Amino acid sequence: MGMIKAHNLVFEYIRRDEEGNVESINRAIDNVNIDVTKGDFVAILGANGSGKSTMAKHINAILTPTEGTVWVNGMDTKNEEKLWEIRQTAGMVFQNPDNQIIATVVEEDVGFGAENLGVPTEEIWTRVEESLKAAGMLEYRHHSPNKLSGGQKQRVAIAGIMAMKPECIVLDEPTAMLDPIGRKEVLQTIKELNKKEKVTVLLITHYMEEVIHADKVIVMDQGKVVMQGTPREIFSKVDELKQYCLAVPQVTELAYELSKKGFAIPKGILTVKELVEAINSIA
C-alpha cells in the first residue's frame, strides 16, 4: 500500500438553513481514486474550485470523507484514535504564509509542532536546527517572522513541519501568494526535501512550471481526477489542459504550435534546453 491512498472518495459541502434543513449540496470531490507511492513527488494540478484543496485537507484529516476512504500510511483518516498520528505522519503547509506562523521568533515557531508532540526539550533543539538547515533558514533562526519575505516565511513553515518528522508533506498552494523569487526558493526547498530527506511530497498548485520535476502529475477538474501521468505525458496534451482552465509554459506551447505546423518536434517539451535541441535536430 502506498503512502497516501484514496478510494472512491466523495466529499460534499452541505449548507443548511436555520432549521437544519439541507439548503444546497456542493460535491467538491466526486469519486476520486489516487495512490501516492512512498518517496514520490506527486503534484495535483487544477483550477480554482477543482477540488484540489479539499483533497489536500483530507490527507491531514482536517476533513473526513462523506463517502469512500482515505488512508495515510495505512491509517484510515476516519479513525479518531489515530488522528494525531495521521497529522504527524502527513504534515501540511498552507497557502498564506502569514496565517500559519504562530510564534514571534523563527526558531520557536519551528519548534511548535514538536512541542505539541511532547518531544523532549533537547531533541526539539536538534530537530529545529536540522529542519532549519534543511530549509536553508538556519541563519534566520533568531529573526522575527514579520521581517521575512513571503518565500522565507513559507520555508519556515516547511521547517516547522519537518521538525515533526513526517513521512509525507502536503503543500496546499504554497506559492500562490509569492513573487517569482519566493516561488523558486520554496520549490527548491521542496525538491531537496524529497531528494535528500526522502519525504513523500504532495504539491497542490495551479502553476504548471512547478510540476515539471514531479514524478507524477494528477489533474483535477470539477472534483474529478481527469488526467494522470508523468509531466511529459500531461504536457503533451496542451488542448486538453486548456479545457481544464490550465495554461502550459511558453516553451511547451511554442513546441506545440510548431508541431501543429508540421515540424517534427516531440510532444511534451518541458524546458528551454529541450526545445532548442529539438529545433536544432530538425534544422
Next chain:
Amino acid sequence: MIRDITIGQYYPADSILHRLDPRVKLAGTIIYIISLFMFHNYYGYILAVIFLFSMIQISKVPMKFIVKGLKAIIPLLLFAVIFNLFLTPGTLVFQLGFIKITEEGIKTTVFMGIRLVFLILGSSLMTFTTTPNHLTDGLERLMGPLRKIKVPVHEISMMMSIALRFIPILMEETDKIMKAQMARGADFESGGLIKRARSLIPLLVPLFVSAFRRANDLAMAMEARCYRGGEGRTKMKPLKYRTRDMLAYLVLIIYVAAIFLLNSYIA
C-alpha cells in the same frame, strides 16, 4: 504613523537584561512600579532614576528608541497632568477666572507626571528586552498556581502570544485598507464625531472579515501541527533560573531595601 509606536515592541540586542529569566523581569517591573508610588519625596525619585537609567544602559537599547515610545502617550500624560493641576484644592497660587492653581496641585502634578513617565519607561524596558513568547511563558509560570482554581492559564498565555504575533500584521492591514478606501474617495479625517465614526465602517468591516479569516486559517494550521492544548506539551525553551537570575533578584532586594531606608530615614 502607526508604525512609529514603539510601546510593547521587542528590541533585539545581546545584553544581560535580554538573557534574564522573564519571571525576574516581570517581578522587577512590578516592584519598580510599586516603588514609584511609594516615594513621598524627591530623593526617592533620584533613586528610581538611577535604577532605571542603569538598567537602560545595561540593556543596550538606544535611549532614543525608548524616548520615542513616550511620544505616543503625550496626550494621556497631558490629560492627567492638567486634571491634577486644576482640580486639586489647597493653598491658592494663581487664579484666572474659574481656573485655580494651588500649591498642592502643582506638587501632585509633578509627582504624577514623573510617576507616569517612569512607569511607561520601566514597563517598555521590559517589553524591549523580552520577546513576547518569553513574556507569556513567564506569565504562564507566574500564574501557574491559579490553575488549581480552574483558571485556563495555558490558554490565556497562548492567546496573548498569538495576539502579539498578529498585532503588527493587523496594523499593516489597517494601513492598507485605509489607503484602498481613500483611493475610492473615503475621508477618515474630516467631519464631526458621528460622521467620523460612520466613516470607519469601510475600514472596520474588511478588517474584521480579515481577522476572522486569519483566525480560521491559523486554527487549522495549529491543528495540522498537532496542537491540542497545554496537556502533554513539552517546551523548547523551558524556564530555568540561572546564577544571573539569582543575582538579579539580589539587586532587586537591595533596591527594595534602599526604598525602605529612604522612606524611613529621610522623610
Next chain:
Amino acid sequence: MSSIIVDQLNYVYSPGTAYEKHALKDINLVINDGEYIGLIGHTGSGKSTLIQHLNGLIKATAGTIYYNGEDIYDKNYNMKGLRSKVGLVFQYPEHQLFETTVYKDVSFGPKNLGLEQLEIDLRTYEAVKMVGLGDDILDASPFELSGGQKRRVAIAGVLAMKPEVLILDEPTAGLDPKGRDEILEQIAKLHRDSKITIILVSHSMEDVAKYADRLIVMNKGGIVYNGMPHEVFVHYKELEKIGLAAPQVTYVMNELNNMGFSVNPSVTTVEEATEEVVRALSQTYTSRRKIKND
C-alpha cells in the same frame, strides 16, 4: 490630454529611526495619455511605493508629480479630485469589500465624490458591466461571490470613479490561469474601448510582454529600464541579476540565435516566436537544398 510627469521623486520611510529606508531615489518618469505600461520589479523594489505616490496616497519627501501640468503638491491642489482621476486597485482588492450588496459597494466611490443619485446609478451599472459581470449580481452580497467575481467587483469599485488612469497592483495574484487571462483581457478591453491609461504592476514577464506598450523596470528604489518590451528583455542577463527574468521564449530565441539560427532574439510572445522559428527553419531548408544542388 492627460499625462503624469514624475520629477526627481524621492521617498524615505520613517526617517530618523532604526527602520529608515530610502524607498524611492530620484525617479523621473513621463506617462502619456492612453499608454499601457507594465511596471516590474521584485518585492521591495519600490514599485508599490511609487504607484501610491501617483494618486497622492503617499507624499514624497522630495521632488514632485505633475498631473495634467498641475503640481499635485500645490497647496490648493484638489487631492480628492486626483484620486478619482488616478484610480488605484490594490493587491487582493477583494479584501476591501465591506457593503451588504455589490451595488452599494461599487457605488461607494461615486457617492464619496458627491455625485447625484442618477449619475451614481449610471456609473455603478456601467462599472459592473465594464468588468464583465451581469446586472443580476448587483443585489448579491459581495461576500458570497467566487474569488474571481469578488476581484472584479472590487475593480469595478475603482472604475466607478471614472478614472483617466487605472493602476493595478498585481490584479491576477492568486488567480488560476483562466481567471488571470479573463482579468487581463478585461483590462486590455478597457484600454482599447474606454481609452484609459493603464499601469499594470506584475511579476509575470509573459503577461507584461503580451499586453504592455512600454515597460518600466525598478530595482532598489530606482528605474533601471524604461522602454518597449523587446528593448527591455534584450537585457535578460541583467534582469536576472535583479531577481527578474525575460519571458521563456526570449531565452529560446537567444539560444537559437547563438547556435547560428537567424531568429530575432528580442521576441517575447509565443505567436511571434512561432513565426520566427518557422521562418528560420524554412530558410535553413532552402539554403541546404541550395548547397546540395550546387
